[in-house]
Amino acid sequence: MSETCFELLARDGKARRGRVHTAHGTVETPAFMPVGTAGTVKAMLPESVAATGAEILLGNTYHLMLRPGAERVAALGGLHKFMNWPRPILTDSGGFQVMSLSELRKIGEKGVEFRSHIDGSRHMLTPERSVEIQHLLDADITMCFDECTPFPATPEEAASSMRLSMRWAERCRAAFQKREGYLLFGIMQGGIHENLRRESAESLANIGFDGYAIGGLAIGEGQQEMFRILDFAPAMLPQERPRYLMGVGRPEDILGAVTRGIDMFDCVMPTRAGRTGAAFTRFGELNMRNARHAEDPAPIDPACGCPACRDYSRGYIHHLVKSKEILGSMLLTWHNLHYYQELMAGLRAAIAAGSLADFAAAFGARRAKETP
């Protein structure tokens, strides 16, 4: 495994300010990765995604293997060239979505057999094939193929599922082709059980990865339970490697997880919410469909520098959302990604300055006020 992929620049309590080095560039952490499901961050030009401050995207193995197909992406020059994103890309393993989206799935020691949700075609996803697909996509960061243990699960189910993921992690490690700047991350499972999380962390560390993800959270257990697990789980992982909390989250989840020692995040929240008329702001979330915005000449947030806030009134954005205009999705997605990246920049600056507690207090105080 690469010895130099992660630089730890500063600490504030458990929180870390760092830098991940990849073949396509550097990522300042704590980092939020916008989700580019099918080779596009929905409703955004990639240069606009970069303009929000994003340095790394997440691509979905499950979606891309089914359409257009990993071999086709490779023939067209890899995912960076295909989607015109020359910066770092992390791909998930397909493990999560094959269980949540596909049909007639059958899980075994070898892997998962399933039918495509698009056309019903049969496919098999194994640790080896998942790593191969991510190689074909040219992902800077490849994720191990795992089973996301469902919530709730009995301790026996959680243990059995986690141990399968650990056996798969070893196969992923064996299948991964080492190249300069290309990283492989293991994924901790173990549900809500501290002993299983420790066993998983030790298994992964024994195999050895460039970075470590915490999987199996943000799947219905609630913020309180997630934070309880994040109070102990990150410290079980090697200190000198980046830690990635998969599928998280809302701004308040990210703040709480950074405080507990997480370095990387991904979530569809800002993009999906943007397409349904929701705007994240310093004061909380706004539903732009709400009639109270219809005649409001003020921007979503006068202190925000994104194009939606710079050039348009709430009244106009309300009109676009009500009229189901594509531009409404474009502007709100841009605004939300801008908000998320500003949040991450604020967290990074606060950790570096040793003022994360003040940052968190100010974050909470603004949200406790009435929405303007």
Next chain:
Amino acid sequence: MSETCFELLARDGKARRGRVHTAHGTVETPAFMPVGTAGTVKAMLPESVAATGAEILLGNTYHLMLRPGAERVAALGGLHKFMNWPRPILTDSGGFQVMSLSELRKIGEKGVEFRSHIDGSRHMLTPERSVEIQHLLDADITMCFDECTPFPATPEEAASSMRLSMRWAERCRAAFQKREGYLLFGIMQGGIHENLRRESAESLANIGFDGYAIGGLAIGEGQQEMFRILDFAPAMLPQERPRYLMGVGRPEDILGAVTRGIDMFDCVMPTRAGRTGAAFTRFGELNMRNARHAEDPAPIDPACGCPACRDYSRGYIHHLVKSKEILGSMLLTWHNLHYYQELMAGLRAAIAAGSLADFAAAFGARRAKETP
């Protein structure tokens, strides 16, 4: 009526190279106006529309009066500010769409009573109210409220419909508030009948307008019949005023109409086609859904300078269209608007150089070749 709204810079046969002056800026003609139906050119940021070379947009009175409402647009600063388009705007009168989109419409001497296609609410559109709405929207160019005579129509129906539109034109003229740089255009009707077209042109000239549109074409009569009418209709209108052919059209229609003396155009073709996977090129139209594009690393048109052609392969755009990704609509709309504006720039240069016949021959020759 303003004496200086139109500068005639050059002629080539019947074709004209000119310039229309409005309160929000100058429009070089022949000009193509992208359609911004509900206060947005669908799937485009307005700065991107400007980047294609567009100098003027068309807004739809019918759509805007129903949602968000003309008074609301006015309260939010007018349509330019509302939609962040500081350049010229022409609004149609609502006459065409009230007949094609609304429900339970009842037409009389006073105007048209109808129900909204959005929520079934009752509305009345008269010449006076149409002009008032366009004033509230702050349109640089207001169009007279008219009845678009359906095709086919008997000569009696066409005459009766046209004469109603001429009485309405007089009422529009009376209702219009003259302000520097704000223009009112009359609309010629008369179906496919030369004598009725002449009668309509004379009625309009007697009232006196800043510019003149030719209405009632491109509604099913076919290109050959439209060109037959355009062989005589433009010359019936005052030479020193701009001439606008409403709702046209495909690139070959525009070329034929410019050759016959038309100065201005609008059409949903480039934007609507972009949202359904069609790309206009020098060689004709491409259906990007076609599987032959799936593995093609070449751009839509290597000679095109738009972002879709600069940064993406046909294979990627095929993937976006097949996956119904918003970015596919964004890129193809941009490409198509770019193509249309390049076509207009080429026509303007050719007329100025006296080489329109060569331009038309080259246009036809490229399209006769097989699509690359």
